[in-house]
Amino acid sequence: MGAGAASTLATQAIPSPFPTTSNPSGRSHYLFATPQMFADARAKIAQNEEPWRTAWRMTHDRACFALTAPVPLYLGPERKPFNHAADIAKGYARDLAFSYQITGNVAFAHAARDILMLWATESVGADPGSENPNTRGLDLTFAAHIFCYAYRLIDEELGHDERSAIDTWLRSWSSKIRTCLERWHDNDYFDQQLYQNQVVCQIAGLTIMGVTLDDPELVEFALRSPSNPRNLEVLIENSILLSNDDVWYKDPTLTTGAPDVRVGEIYDRYFGSGGKLSHTFLSMRFFTWASEAALHYHHSSPGYWDYRGDEGEGIDLPFEYYADFIVQQDTAVGGGYYIDDRVPGDFAVTQYEFASSRYPHSEQIRAVLESRNRVAFDARGFGWTALLTHGRDDVDLAPAPVHGRAAVSWSFSDEEVSSGWTPTGGWRTKNGLTGELRDGAWHLEVNGRDPQIVHENLIPQGVFGQTHVTLRIVAANATDDTEARVLFGTVDEPTYSGDKAVPFSLQPQSDFTEYLIDLSAHPKWSGVVERLRLDIVENVDVGSVAVSEIALLTREVLTLQVVSPPSRSMYLQGEELDLTGLEVNADYSDGSQVAVDHTHLSVTGYDSNTLGAQTVQLTYTDGEIETTATFTVEVLAAVTGIEITSPPTDTHYRTGDELDLTGLEVRVDHADGSSEMIGPGHVQVSGYTSVTRPGPQTVTVRYESAAGSAQDSFRIFMATAGGGRPDWV
The missing domain is CATH 2.60.40.3630 (Immunoglobulin-like)
Known part of the structure; x- marks a missing residue:
């Protein structure tokens, strides 16, 4: 692994401006996708191709909701309320802007513009996330990458002053991200975490900002400037590991004898139990953002998707190494380093849509998409849209769940306390989680790591993997966490383990919401299911959640x-x-x-x-x-005829005059005996010419509608222009 910024990138020079476009700003709106990608998406949607049709339906439905939904705004110093507000606002802006590109409906563009202008205007003088200066670059990039995408997608609908305001806002945020990057450098990367995911995120943010603002100097700094000791090339060469590479000095390989490094692993692999894979996938996510933005800025080369470091490091390596974890839903693969961890959820599948479009010949990457539901929602990133623009149509769809109607369910209400909601006969809490049945729900307080509710004996309910294919949970989440998972045990394999787990995404700070988790896609969901465990939140150790219903459903x-x-x-x-x-x-x-x-x-x-x-x-x-x-x-009722009940007021003309239909009235008769009166704006006329010789002319009046057509006529008289006495007098 090279320590410097050596490059084997094919194109070394950063082109200055974007190619000329028809946009008023003179800039392209590519960023993460091209016009051709949108054209292809429209074609697939028009042909009702799956999974694009479903992804579009979800995106469009959310955009329609966003047209009238209140837009949250928080630009204060606290981290959590900023992330919460930004995630909702940017998600609305993304789906609105994307729907505008698909449909051409300017109402979507104008609503997205209003969101961007709200945040741009209120950002003047604001200092969001200042209480957490070490993580501010991460938080701002998470917000900005989608705000920038929406900005580019509606560029043609913006005026000069609006672009200026948004540019000013984004430049202020890019300055704050750069300051955060310098802070990491000045503090020895906080205990020598030299290539940690937050550094990768900051570089992704600066790349995206530079491309969005058409700032070659900022793009150069982020991608390969020697003045930046953590430019993208350095990070690819050092964050993506080869088998002989050094790891963080506190990595479990060095401290506890954990398995050695394998080709394609990510530097962030050292995070504690439950966080190793999630943090490695964060770095992969940020590499994806930076590479895709840089690609559409260059337009002339594959860019950083095909970049190779001095010793062969490249972005394809981690996508291929970590593919088996998703395909097999098993953390024991890949040498066993992650055996006590958990497989990331939907956002990881989204990243593989990008990777598959850039590495079409990779069988490992293809296998991920063929094993999972591709209509996966990336809550903090691209929503459902990555599939629509980057999804390849030569990838087989994962098998559909089986049909069925029956269900086993539990409803949490005060009346149910005496009929099963006990530690011995039903569900119970574990790991510091405490619960109280009130107001029709099980209200749970998180007071420690890894909170769980479990049901240890499902055999009396007759739960079978082949029959009960969907888990339905109705839950409220008063935390900022977005990750949860279901674990299960069968009669053949009763113990809980990472290879029998299905992650799903939570709505943060949400009221009671229905979650449907497809269990049938998991290879070990079969036979008699004995136990269920719900890790209701994954990343918080204090907070409140509530569950009102859990059900095991067959498909209905x-x-x-x-x-x-x-x-x-x-x-x-x-x-x-x-x-x-x-x-x-x-x-x-x-x-x-x-x-x-x-x-x-x-x-x-x-x-x-x-x-x-x-x-x-x-x-x-x-x-x-x-x-x-x-x-x-x-x-x-069919049209049976028309009658001119009043000809035009003026029926006498001189050569060269235009026909004047003022005063024309027409009665339209229908087969049911009804009639209606119409004026000249509802008919077509023919037969009049102003250059003919003097004399009479017959003008035909024709009426056409979905109920049929008919015609009538009237006469006019033409005289020679100029001169004395008119010929028709």
């Missing part, structure tokens, strides 16, 4: 939705309903979605003889459960 249909209504929405009286173009999906309790054929639908509510708007109901039955959806049509 929840809702029916019309993805695309029929091509026809208007009919003439007496015409039969035409379902051509209708696309309907059934949503299931395990989060899956199935296209429903027309032959499996019952259609009611349409009467071809009743005029006006009608609501057509579709009913789908799966087992004993019925679900419905609707669309609207309109039945019209």
Whole structure:
């Protein structure tokens, strides 16, 4: 591993400005994606391809919600409220800006602009996170990378003053990130943590800021300047380990005889039990951000995705080394160094979408995406959008969960205390977690590390891995934690372990929220399930949570939705309903979605003889459960003719005059005996010419609508322009 900033990057010079675009700012909005990526995403969405269709539905639904949702803002000195507010605000801005790029609906762009301008305006003179100067670079980068992405995506909808305000805001944050990087350097990287993930994060933040602001000097400093002892090239060469590389002097390999380094491991591997893999994946996440931003700034080379250090270090190595942990959901692989740890959740899958687009021939990276649900939500990053722009369509989808309807459930209410909620007969707390049943929920207080609730005897309930495929939890989270997991034991393998764990994401500081965790994808969720353990929060040792319901479900249909209504929405009286173009999906309790054929639908509510708007109901039955959806049509009375009841006021013209339809009134007659009066704005006219010889002309008036068409005519008289007595007098 080289200690300096040696480079084998193909393109050494940083181009100055971005390529010319049609945007008013003159800058590109690429940052993490290109216009071609968005074009490809639109095509997949239009063709209802999975998993893009589902990822888009989730993104679009959240964007629609964000149009009217209150936007949080906190720019004070405390770290937790800043992160909480920024995560929500940037997530709204991301989904709104992304939806604008997909749909072209400027309402999304304007809402995203309002969020950016709120934060930009209020940031003047603010000093967010100042109480934690050592972590401020991390926190600001987590917020800024998505704010920057949203900014680039709506660039064409912004005015000069708005861009100036946002640029000023981002420059102030980039200065604070750079100060934090210098602080780490001046303090010997806090106990010689020379290549820790926070340093990688700060470099990612500066890269993203430099690309967003089109600041070649800042980009150069972040990527490879010799004046920066922790530029991106140095970090790739030192944070990504080879088998003969040095580790932190307190790494368990050196202090307790833990397994030696393997090719592709990350320097951050030394964090204590429960944090090793999560911190290594943080560094991978930050390498992803920096490399993707640098790639779209260069436009002329693969950039840092293909960079190789002096001894062969590259970003592909950790993605391939850590792939097995996700595929097998087993922390014992890879030599055993992480055996007491846990596998990261959805955000890791998102990073593999980026990696797969840059390393299309890597079988290890492909295996991750083929083993997991690709519609994974990255709460602090790209949401569902990375799949939409970077997801490859030559990757097989993971097997869908099986069907079913039955459930085993527990409802936490005061009345249930005497019927099973005891340490011996039902669920109980562990590791300093205390609970109280009140107000219809089990209110839990966290007072130590690794808080758990467990059920040690599920055999009487008859829980089978092949049947009960989804765990449903309704919980409130009054902490800032976003990570939780479910562990289980079967009759064949009763002990809890990291290789029988399924992580899931929590909403921080949230009221009661439903979580659906797919257990069927786990290779060891099979046979008779004996025990369940819920690690309700993973990263806090003080706080409050509450659980109102836990259920083990088989798949049951929840809702029916019309993805695309029929091509026809208007009919003439007496015409039969035409379902051509209708696309309907059934949503299931395990989060899956199935296209429903027309032959499996019952259609009611349409009467071809009743005029006006009608609501057509579709009913789908799966087992004993019925679900419905609707669309609207309109039945019209056919047009039987029109009559000019009043010709235009002026019917006499001289050559060269324009036709004036003022005063024209037309009656439209329908087959049901009704009629309506219309003016010149609802008809087309033909037959008039102002250059013809003097004399009469017949002007045709034509009316067209979905109910049919008809025509009538009137006469005008033309005289020669100029001269004396008109010819028509």
